Amino acid sequence: MDIDPPEVLKNPLTVTTKLLMGPGPSSCSPRVLQAIMDDIKEGIQYAFQTKNELTLAISGSGHTGMEAVFSATVNIVSSKPGVSLKLSEIANAIERVKPKLLFIVQGDSSTGVLQPVDDLGPICPSLCAVPFDMDRWGVDAAYTCSQKILGAPPGLAPISFSPKARDVILSRKTPVPVYYWDMTLLGRQWNCFDGNRIYHHTVSANLLYGLREGLAIIADEGLEHVIQRHGTCAKRLYHGLEKMGFKLYVEQDDDRLCSVTTVSIPEWIHWDDVVLYLRRQNVTISGGLGPTAGKAFRIGLMGYNATLQNVIYLLNVLQEAIDYVKLLKISKL
Incomplete structure (x- = not known):
């Protein structure tokens, strides 16, 4: 610097x-x-x-x-x-x-x-x-x-x-x-x-x-450490999301903004129920905006929130939400 x-x-x-x-x-x-x-x-x-x-x-x-x-x-x-x-x-x-x-x-x-x-x-x-x-x-x-x-x-x-x-x-x-x-x-x-x-x-x-x-x-x-921390957290988030079966909206790694991760909404899940579950757990993520409206959701890793602890917690709660929605879907059959 x-x-x-x-x-x-x-x-x-x-x-x-x-x-x-x-x-x-x-x-x-x-x-x-x-x-x-x-x-x-x-x-x-x-x-x-x-x-x-x-x-x-x-x-x-x-x-x-x-x-x-x-x-x-x-x-x-x-x-x-x-x-x-x-x-x-x-x-x-x-x-x-x-x-x-x-x-x-x-x-x-x-x-x-x-x-x-x-x-x-x-x-x-x-x-x-x-x-x-x-x-x-x-x-x-x-x-x-x-x-x-x-x-x-x-x-x-x-x-x-x-x-x-x-x-x-x-x-x-x-x-x-x-x-x-x-x-x-x-x-x-x-x-x-x-x-x-x-x-x-x-x-x-x-x-x-x-x-x-x-x-x-x-x-x-230190600015260099701040930049490094955001990049490290983003990579951990990418890995966790892909492991859960999600597809990242931005396909090329070099095009990805580490502070905002956009994820395509899969057809196999009712996303509104996932958001509702997350809110009950006091976790908030955002829907799409502009070209991504209705097609993707966005996870922000910014400033104070960009920690591995928060990333791991979010991934765990998101997995719980997906499991809950799948059970909810089965119970309605």
Whole structure:
């Protein structure tokens, strides 16, 4: 790793005592929020492996980060569901369309596909379950959400812009049309430019606390170990599912996203009964989304949940559910 874990995240989070005088809660001290924001900025730089100064977290879901990254006429390049795009397909599209920017999803949680992005930087015209090296790969803008691998509550979108992208933003000929996503202002609130901070909007202190601690946990464990842990757990899950007779939706191993495993729903079992059994055992998995809706179910191995203990427990409960549903089917004959 080129970027080391930030020293500031090795210290426990301390929050000053606040006098809430109603009708509250009222905002905490601006000095506290500023200090936490600086910690978060360094943590995002470590997770993204970047030295980009314009690095911050936007209030909103992961889609908020997407909206802030671009506003463009879109030309879509798609592949068969469950299969990643080949580098040649992307390169041909770039040559044909000659776009101003290339937007691509590295980890598609709807299908469980991992799209390789490390070789995309060089072919373009002049986020911690799998490796992501923003600076080394030449990525100009990247965003993620707070509630998946980072293990924080939902509501923030970490985002980072390269110096090249920052210069494009700062040299706009027209003002940014949306105040909420104006990086020239948000960057000043997050101390990304030289000069004093400004007020842009009130950020949820609770969300900042959660994201700061999620990043601190990653820094404490080490990014390389976090990536290795997710990969190890995913392989154990693949083996267990296939041993039980399930077929993984993403057939090629290199195309599989280790943080989300998509499994084809077999014809030999009534899946709604399996889900009901799992819920009774306080275990939740997700159905398909988009191209996998009604065809597959998805198992997430993210952050705190990505442990071999959890994988083994899930496989055992899933086997119990299958046995239960088979007996239920026989009893109805």
